[in-house]
Amino acid sequence: xxxxxxxxxxxxxxxxxxxxxxxxxxxxxxxxxxxxxxxxxxxxxxxxxxxxxxxxxxxxxxxxxxxxxxxxxxxxxxxxxxxxxxxxxxxxxxxxxxxxxxxxxxxxxxxxxxxxxxxxxxxxxxxxxxxxxxxxxxxxxxxxxxxxxxxxxxxxxxxxxxxxxxxxxxxxxxxxxxxxxxxxxxxxxxxxxxxxxxxxxxxxxxxxxxxxxxxxxxxxx
Amino acid sequence: xxxxxxxxxxxxxxxxxxxxxxxxxxxxxxxxxxxxxxxxxxxxxxxxxxxxxxxxxxxxxxxxxxxxxxxxxxxxxxxxxxxxxxxxxxxxxxxxxxx
Numbered sequence: 005x006x007x008x009x010x011x012x013x014x015x016x017x018x019x020x021x022x023x024x025x026x027x028x029x030x031x032x033x034x035x036x037x038x039x040x041x042x043x044x045x046x047x048x049x050x051x052x053x054x055x056x057x058x059x060x061x062x063x064x065x066x067x068x069x070x071x072x073x074x075x076x077x078x079x080x081x082x083x084x085x086x087x088x089x090x091x092x093x094x095x096x097x098x099x100x101x102x103x104x105x106x107x108x109x110x111x112x113x114x115x116x117x118x119x120x121x122x123x124x125x126x127x128x129x130x131x132x133x134x135x136x137x138x139x140x141x142x143x144x145x146x147x148x149x150x151x152x153x154x155x156x157x158x159x160x161x162x163x164x165x166x167x168x169x170x171x172x173x174x175x176x177x178x179x180x181x182x183x184x185x186x187x188x189x190x191x192x193x194x195x196x197x198x199x200x201x202x203x204x205x206x207x208x209x210x211x212x213x214x215x216x217x218x219x220x221x222x223x224x225x
Numbered sequence: 226x227x228x229x230x231x232x233x234x235x236x237x238x239x240x241x242x243x244x245x246x247x248x249x250x251x252x253x254x255x256x257x258x259x260x261x262x263x264x265x266x267x268x269x270x271x272x273x274x275x276x277x278x279x280x281x282x283x284x285x286x287x288x289x290x291x292x293x294x295x296x297x298x299x300x301x302x303x304x305x306x307x308x309x310x311x312x313x314x315x316x317x318x319x320x321x322x323x324x
Binding site: 027030051058069072078079083089166167171172173174176181204211216217218 | 226227228229230231232233234235236237238239241242243244245246247248250253254257258259260261262263264265266267268269270271272273274275276277278279280282283284285289290292293294296297298300301306307308310311312313314315316317318319320322323
């Protein structure tokens with residue numbers, strides 16, 4: 005570390021934020037492609053990325069719609085996945101001390117990546133970490149969604165295997181979150197509940213039923 | 226119908242974020258609520274994997290998408306970056322379909 009550089013902690017945080025944005029960009033390309041493959045227009049894919057701006061929820065909606073599920077089932081699954089952002093908001097609002105109307109801008113960029121970066125940062129660069137990650141991820145997520153949607157619209161998505169990319173995206177999201185046996189049990193429980201529900205429940209609903217897999221871990225004292 | 230889903234998801238996801246910034250912290254501080262919110266994504270993502278890779282209508286099937294998922298699993302175990310995981314799945318599924 006170069007102690008003579010002006011504010012090295014700050015520039016390190018900004019560099020990390022840029023790197024996270026690039027990684028998210030790869031994910032955005034697959035979201036744009038998946039959305040168009042599922043039957044959304046390029047505009048609809050872009051509205052989701054601009055306004056909903058929370059990857060797993062967006063993927064969940066297009067996954068359910070693409071599998072022939074109802075809009076209600078798709079929206080419900082998507083909002084369940086987005087509910088963790090509420091808890092991130094609680095944590096960040098006390099951590100960052102952002103006041104006034106700026107809170108509502110901060111709320112829009114309250115997601116996995118910005119929460120992880122600002123909670124990991126040293127207190128004096130916490131706000132820089134939050135806003136730099138927000139700018140980098142928001143910009144690249146939306147740009148890559150547009151490019152992915154335009155790209156998928158121009159090719160035969162099934163013969164390129166792009167429909168298989170959605171399941172892979174969920175796996176790549178899930179794997180780093182399974183940190184212990186409780187997490188593993190919940191994930192396996194969710195998978196089994198979904199598999200059992202697919203023949204019985206309307207499309208999209210198996211994903212909601214799978215949410216029940218958290219109950220044993222949550223109710224235990 | 227797709228627009229209705231897109232708009233309600235968009236507005237709903239923003240509202241969930243804004244809620245966290247608006248309510249007093251102690252309202253959402255319950256240990257069980259915290260644990261449920263932390264674990265819920267695991268159950269839902271695992272279910273979405275099953276639906277995407279094995280679901281076809283109301284039955285489960287093993288096809289090119291499942292082969293793609295297996296390739297993605299190998300990539301994840303080797304700690305490959307996100308894009309590599311996704312491309313491995315797509316390329317494998319495309320290959321299986323081309324055979």
